[in-house]
Amino acid sequence: MNECDALQTMNFKGSLSRYLLKLRVQLKYPRLYRLSSWKNHSIQDTLRAWEIYHTLDFQWVRELRSWEKDQIREVEVLVQSISLNSSEDQVIWKVNGEAYNTKSSIEIMSAGDPRFIGNWNQIWKIKVPHKIQTFLWKLEAGALPTNESINLRLGDEFSKECPRCRGVTESVNHIFWNSLEAKSIWCMVANWWSLNATQKSKVGNSLKETLSIFKGIMVSAAWKASVAAVLWSLWLRRNNLIFNHYWETINSSAAMIKYRSFKWLRAEMNFTEELYNLWQVNPMGATMLHNKNGTYQDLVWWNAEFKAFTDGSWKFNGSIHSAGIGGYIEDTNQSLIFIFSGPSKAASPKEAEREAIIFAYKSFISQRSIQGRLQIITDCLTLVDEFQKCRAGNSTIEDHADWIGLIKNPYIKIVYSPRENLTSAHELAAQGVNSEYSLHAWC
Structure with missing residues (x-):
């Protein structure tokens, strides 16, 4: 991250009070930020101290090590590059160049700005526990702690390499869509649901495309629960490898996907236990049978x-x-x-x-x-x-x-x-x- 990256997220007018120092140092120099005793001081205070002492060595909770002092020199150069004016502080949203407010954000998102289009309504309506909905939201928002995202925050001291594949960056796309393990599991799910060639071509490419395969209410709800179970299982496989040094086989993952999805449908849509055996081999048939015999009046x-x-x-x-x-x-x-x-x-x-x-x-x-x-x-x-x-x-x-x-x-x-x-x-x-x-x- 270069010295201007932090400002590219939000622009500030005025005296650039405490937000700038916190944002810039926390993102690029996380260790220095943790050691600083001036976390909540404004840029103006920092500049005044610089004018008096011509150093920032006085604000640390312990004596800095040599490599940390090298980073301090970079921070000092950054502080010297800042010029203030007497205008009132104001956060400017780069999307429209104006002061941020809720009304403007709603208007921009409602207008279909591609930067803000997501699958949020689809995600929150999937018949799965709230914990899983939150996980899907994080996945779609790019907020999961993958090795790639942690590397962006901590720098090269943390490897962004996939612990399974080696030599490949562990990104969201790699974990859930592009890795050989993920592709194998999506292929298994497509065969489990007896998808046709057109439907199979949409599976495992993106969350939006994968969720949209079925249009009918009941079948679509069951399919989306299955998709959620696949993604959650892939994430648990990855965490098991990192924290427990255990790698789940594809057959074991397949069994857990069927079990988890059915368990969620039992809780959210009253699927009966008698349908589980059918669900394991014919999820479409189990869903149709539930729709026929159950209390739901939804139409496929x-x-x-x-x-x-x-x-x-x-x-x-x-x-x-x-x-x-x-x-x-x-x-x-x-x-x-x-x-x-x-x-x-x-x-x-x-x-x-x-x-x-x-x-x-x-x-x-x-x-x-x-x-x-x-x-x-x-x-x-x-x-x-x-x-x-x-x-x-x-x-x-x-x-x-x-x-x-x-x-x-x-x-x-x-x-x-x-x-x-x-x-x-x-x-x-x-x-x-x-x-x-x-x-x-x-x-």
């Missing part, structure tokens, strides 16, 4: 646009016919959330197509955790035409309760698409023809 998706791709397969061989249905549902990010395939008793190709549509519709509305608009895509023009006419009131609806419910549901729409756009759904339906049981799953 709200007013989102979903697409269901469906198809029916019907084969006739002599006097025997067989049928199958298949399809899947995607969310707004084109991520697969539901898939189904199975046999059908349909007596015609049209009825097989209808059964596939109804199966997707009933599966969609049966999930209390989902509420949004569903667009069902089929290659059966006859059913699309029938749906449009019935909804417009120009045709009589067949006496089929589920079909009637689908037509009357304003959040459901059936649209046509050529067969080539429904290849995956067609393959699922073809597999269903030869299946003995119906298979379906929420992803």
Whole structure:
């Protein structure tokens, strides 16, 4: 740190009273500051003493050592470089060049100044203990005592090297995002949550990006608790190495991440103990099951646009016919959330197509955790035409309760698409023809 660094944080007008000496000496010369008996004296007092004695040797609680005296000469040069005026003391905030006040700081932060943008609201709303929220706040604010930050305060007498990696600076980014150990743990978490390729690309880059992967209330809350558990576990691993000379294995860390996150969700969101085994292998499924059976009315998706791709397969061989249905549902990010395939008793190709549509519709509305608009895509023009006419009131609806419910549901729409756009759904339906049981799953 050079002799002007301290002033670059805050500017002072006027006589530069006691703040300047305290700020400059404490940051650059921490040992001298601790030995000084003049910690609370003003610059003006220091300058007057200098004019009389031409030295600062009189203000120390003990006799200084030779290397400390060398630093004193630097301080003396600093004191001689200061000129005062008679203006009133005033702290000037460099952000706007004016006197600091709460109103101006709120206005600047509300305006979206990039220097003050953080994830503060996200952090304080994460369903974890307050201690962990405070830790996340320190992480985002760069206030954790990493070797790099301690080195900046104490100088080269304290090594900024990572105690694990050696030869690399132990910064916040290194501990939580960039080290090989951190990357391995984030990869494990991505696989644990069964993230798709797009979601995986966002994991482990920054806190803001990692927290924003899921949009739904319940799933997002569970995911953020898991992220907090990862970061807290990484910090504890580092502290264990420094203070206890013990390095936790990745497998052990993975187990503790699952345990800590579930423990926090039990306390903050009333997850039941029976869900723990499922949580360890399928956190998404455990969260969905809790949302379905619990008292929470939060929705995983709200007013989102979903697409269901469906198809029916019907084969006739002599006097025997067989049928199958298949399809899947995607969310707004084109991520697969539901898939189904199975046999059908349909007596015609049209009825097989209808059964596939109804199966997707009933599966969609049966999930209390989902509420949004569903667009069902089929290659059966006859059913699309029938749906449009019935909804417009120009045709009589067949006496089929589920079909009637689908037509009357304003959040459901059936649209046509050529067969080539429904290849995956067609393959699922073809597999269903030869299946003995119906298979379906929420992803």
